[in-house]
Amino acid sequence: MMLRKQTMNEPMYDVVIIGGGMTGLAAAWRLEQARRAGLPVRYLLVEAAPRLGGKITTRTQDGFLIEHGPDSFLTTKPHLLTLVRALGLEDELIAPRTTRYYLVRHGRLVPAPEGIFLGVPTRFMPFLRSPVLSWPGKMRMGLDLFIPPRRDEADESVGDFVRRRLGREALERLAGPLMAGIHSADPDRLSLEATFPQLRAMERTHGSLIRAMWRARRQRGSGRSAGRGHRSPFLTLRSGLGRLVDALQDVLDPQALNIGVAVSAVASHQAGYTLALSTGATITAKQVLFTTPPPATARLLQSIAPDASQHLHRIRMASSASVVLGFRREDVPHTLLDASGALVPRIEQQTVTGYTFASSKFEGRAPDGYVLLRAFVGGDGREAALSLDDTALVQQVLDDTRRLLGIQAQPVLTDVQRWEKARPQYDVGHLDRVATIERTLPAGIAVVGSGMRGAGLPDCTRQGIEAAEKALAALGFGRPAETPTA
Structure with a gap:
């Protein structure tokens, strides 16, 4: 699509954010805090859907509270928890009432053994007593203590890694459902480095996943975190995660939100980039943050960043x-x-x-x-x-x-x-592809979100905030001395 030449009446923004999911909202929040701290940054968030939040979808019906997207978030990655607190929602946080779960084996529910972390046992006796794996499968897992670590640095699939360290049955019955299920992925295509790099680090450092888990448990002391006294690393909001989206929308400048409007084309010009909107309007931005899914981002970047667009198209x-x-x-x-x-x-x-x-x-x-x-x-x-x-x-x-x-x-x-x-899908080699995309982007363009460096809500939050801070630095605003909370 050809864009007409900019006129004096077209709005000029410092930063335009394309996409109003968690990544885009986090970026907008960071820019809003900078504006409230006194930086003269002018930003706009453009979202094609009639609502903000992306996959965060909370609704109520007949007394039921329904989450169709994520229902909780991981607190060991602190960025979203920090944002929740900054929004004044800490009193609304709730933890799961139980951490027990089942695995299906031969069509029947079997309780998952206590102390399993990413498919690796941290407690010996509960694992041995569990019928989740056969005795040959358990013995094969034990060989992890003696198998030497792989020395090269190349990425490998989660499936190959787990089979190599713990065996086929552990992959099929335990680690595969736990790890690949998080990403709706095939473990034999899922990149270990992009999704569970801590496991590769354990292998390198300790020579064994089981040994690494046992040492970590001893360092924690009593070991309650692997048993029934375990506090879940997940939290949610009492009224659902849609409350987070509402709180973010409430603190953002209403004039900075363009909801129900799509970006149809992006082109370069002397002051930055010109964006054509589905309304027929045209706007201009010095910095553009793409937080849309890879296929949509690839289409919009085709004319201004063809190499990056090509690699984005390859993300399944x-x-x-x-x-x-x-x-x-x-x-x-x-x-x-x-x-x-x-x-x-x-x-x-x-x-x-x-x-x-x-x-x-x-x-x-x-x-x-x-x-x-x-x-x-x-x-x-x-x-x-x-x-x-x-x-x-x-x-x-x-x-x-x-x-x-x-x-x-x-x-x-x-x-x-x-x-x-x-x-x-974070296929093997995903991080190399992401690095190539980032390297081939022109100045003033950033691509972030669930298709890039982390698909969970905390990772999306981190990516959005970091992209906003990089945009502020590129604009010469730097970092404000004091950032208000909301």
Whole structure:
């Protein structure tokens, strides 16, 4: 698309943020704080959807609180927790009521052994007693103590790494569902360096994952963090993560938000970049932050950064769906009422890839006398069922739920949310590709978000804030001496 020459009436912004998901909102928040601290920065966030928040999707129906996107966030990566506190939401934080979960083995629910971290046991006896793995599988995991570490620095898949260190059964039954499930990914394509670099670091430093976990547990002292006294590293907000989006929108300058408007083209000009909007308007920016998914970003960058665009197009995207089911409490087996969910390994060949027992995991998710479950479908290599319409998909999920969870009753509530080509796949070599993208971008352009350097909410928050700070530095604003909280 050709852009006409800029006129004097076209607005000029210091920074334009394309995309209003978590990354874009975090960037806008950082720029708003700089503005409130006295820096004369003029910014605009443009979001094509009719609402902000991206995949954060919270709604209520008949007393149920439904999350169709992420339902919590990791606190060991501090950026989002810091933002939540800065927004004055700390009193609304709640932790999971339980950290227990199940794994499916041969069509039956088996409690996950206590003390498992990323598929690696940190406690000896609970792991040995657990039926999650066969005795040959457990003995093969024990060989991790004697297998020498790999010496070269090349990236490898999560699947190859786990098979090499812990064995095939550990990958299929334990580590694969835990690690690849987070990313809706195929473990044999998922990059270890881009997703779980700490495991490679453990291998290099300690020569063994099990040895590294045991040493870390001894350093923690009593070891309660691996047992029933364990405090979950995850938190959420009492009224759902949609509350975070609302709080961010409330503190941003309303004049800096352009919601329901898409960017249709981006072109270079002498003052920076000209952006054509779906309304027919044209705006100009000195700095442009792309927080959109890789395919959308690739299309917009095609004319001004063709090499970066080409590499962005190579980031594969997977589709998934969330199917919410509400049941009467008396229709649900009591074993499901004291656990946070269940993981279904690929080898089980079910439609459902996992469940969150939402009303058991967090308070306030279902009215008294009812239970809320959330089933996950799809992901890389498991997308066949997504071709079904909503009615057929719900029925398929119910069939799995009867077999796996033992719930025979009809639900009192069903709800389906589809995420079409919305999950970036961090294939082996992903970080090299990201570095190439960043290296081939022209000055004044940044590409950040879930497709780049971390897909979780804390990583997206970090990327947005860092991109905003780099834009401020490039504009010559520097860092304000004091940043207000909200």
